[in-house]
Amino acid sequence: MSFAATRKLCVAFSLAMLLFVGGCRGPEADVPPPPPAEQVQPADGQGAVSSESIPGSAFNRFFPPASGEYERVYTQEKDGFAEAKLKRNGEDVAMLAISDTTNVPAAAERLRNSSDRISGYPAATLGTSQTSILVGDRFQVKVISRSPDFTESDREAWLKQFDLQGLSRL
Known part of the structure; x- marks a missing residue:
C-alpha cells in the first residue's frame, strides 16, 4: 500500500471516529447544569425540607387501622x-x-387561626374535598376525598380515627 493510500485511509478512519465519538454524546450534554438548590427553593421555605422534620416512617403508627370494608395502603x-x-x-x-x-409554616398558621374544631384540634375544610386539623401545634393531619361518596362527615370521622394523642406527643 502506498503512502498516499495509507494517508487517505488514516484521514477517513479519523473522520469516522470523530463522527462516532461525537454522536455518542447524549442530548443531556447540551443541557446546562441545574442551578444550585438555594436558587430554586422559594424564599418562604415551601418546598424545602427542614432539618428538624420528623421522618415520614415515624407517622405510620398514628394512621387509622384498616377495618371492615376499608383497606389502608x-x-x-x-x-x-x-x-x-x-x-x-x-x-x-x-x-x-x-x-x-x-x-x-403557612399551613400551620392557617389552621391555628381557625375557629373550627375536630376532637379539640383546630380544623379547616378546603373546597369540597379536603379537611385537615393541626395536632400538637405542629402536625397537619389531612383527609382528602377521592370519591364523591366520601363526604365531609366521612373525612371528619376518619380524622378522629387517627391516634391524635400519640401524634401530639411526638
Whole structure:
C-alpha cells in the first residue's frame, strides 16, 4: 500500500471516529447544569425540607387501622410526610396524610387561626374535598376525598380515627 493510500485511509478512519465519538454524546450534554438548590427553593421555605422534620416512617403508627370494608395502603413516605390511600371494596375513596408543618409554616398558621374544631384540634375544610386539623401545634393531619361518596362527615370521622394523642406527643 502506498503512502498516499495509507494517508487517505488514516484521514477517513479519523473522520469516522470523530463522527462516532461525537454522536455518542447524549442530548443531556447540551443541557446546562441545574442551578444550585438555594436558587430554586422559594424564599418562604415551601418546598424545602427542614432539618428538624420528623421522618415520614415515624407517622405510620398514628394512621387509622384498616377495618371492615376499608383497606389502608401506604403510598408515600419521606422526611416530614406520610400518606396512605383509603380503599373501600377496592376503590380509592380518600387519601390520608400527616405532614410536619416545619416544612410549610403557612399551613400551620392557617389552621391555628381557625375557629373550627375536630376532637379539640383546630380544623379547616378546603373546597369540597379536603379537611385537615393541626395536632400538637405542629402536625397537619389531612383527609382528602377521592370519591364523591366520601363526604365531609366521612373525612371528619376518619380524622378522629387517627391516634391524635400519640401524634401530639411526638
